[in-house]
Amino acid sequence: xxxxxxxxxxAAPGDVWALLxxxxxxxxxxxxxxxxxxxxxxxxxxARWEVVRSQAGLLRRPGEEGLITITAVEPNRRLAWHDVQQxxxxxxxxxxxxxxxxxxxxxxxxxxxLLLEGLRLAPQESLARLHALCQTAAGLx
Numbered sequence: 001x002x003x004x005x006x007x008x009x010x011a012a013p014g015d016v017w018a019l020l021x022x023x024x025x026x027x028x029x030x031x032x033x034x035x036x037x038x039x040x041x042x043x044x045x046x047a048r049w050e051v052v053r054s055q056a057g058l059l060r061r062p063g064e065e066g067l068i069t070i071t072a073v074e075p076n077r078r079l080a081w082h083d084v085q086q087x088x089x090x091x092x093x094x095x096x097x098x099x100x101x102x103x104x105x106x107x108x109x110x111x112x113x114l115l116l117e118g119l120r121l122a123p124q125e126s127l128a129r130l131h132a133l134c135q136t137a138a139g140l141x
Contacts, residue, residue, distance in 0.1 A: 005123035
């Protein structure tokens with residue numbers, strides 16, 4: 001099953017990509033992660049990052065550790081990862097001009113994970129957080 005969300009961000013695609021491409025920023029905009037520990041490859045196809053979860057769910061507790069695998073990296077365009085334990089794949093795609101970026105986030109998971117684990121709202125929540133980060137960064141220029 002798939003859930004999606006879209007959000008306009010007040011930032012150029014390169015600036016948005018800078019937030020997406022920094023592994024440790026993932027926990028700033030993805031609601032389910034508290035800490036990210038990337039492997040030595042960083043943001044590279046096949047990289048494996050350890051995550052510490054921030055939210056409880058039916059089958060998980062806050063502070064639980066997990067693993068995500070980077071499944072797509074297209075600089076300034078697309079990032080995707082697979083959460084091994086929660087069995088979902090998230091993809092964020094961006095496009096835009098020098099002043100604005102359209103971000104689209106898709107989460108694919110078994111239906112019961114989306115409904116029972118809170119993943120159904122993850123795309124909207126994530127893009128709202130990313131929007132807030134971009135607004136903060138825009139105010140610094």
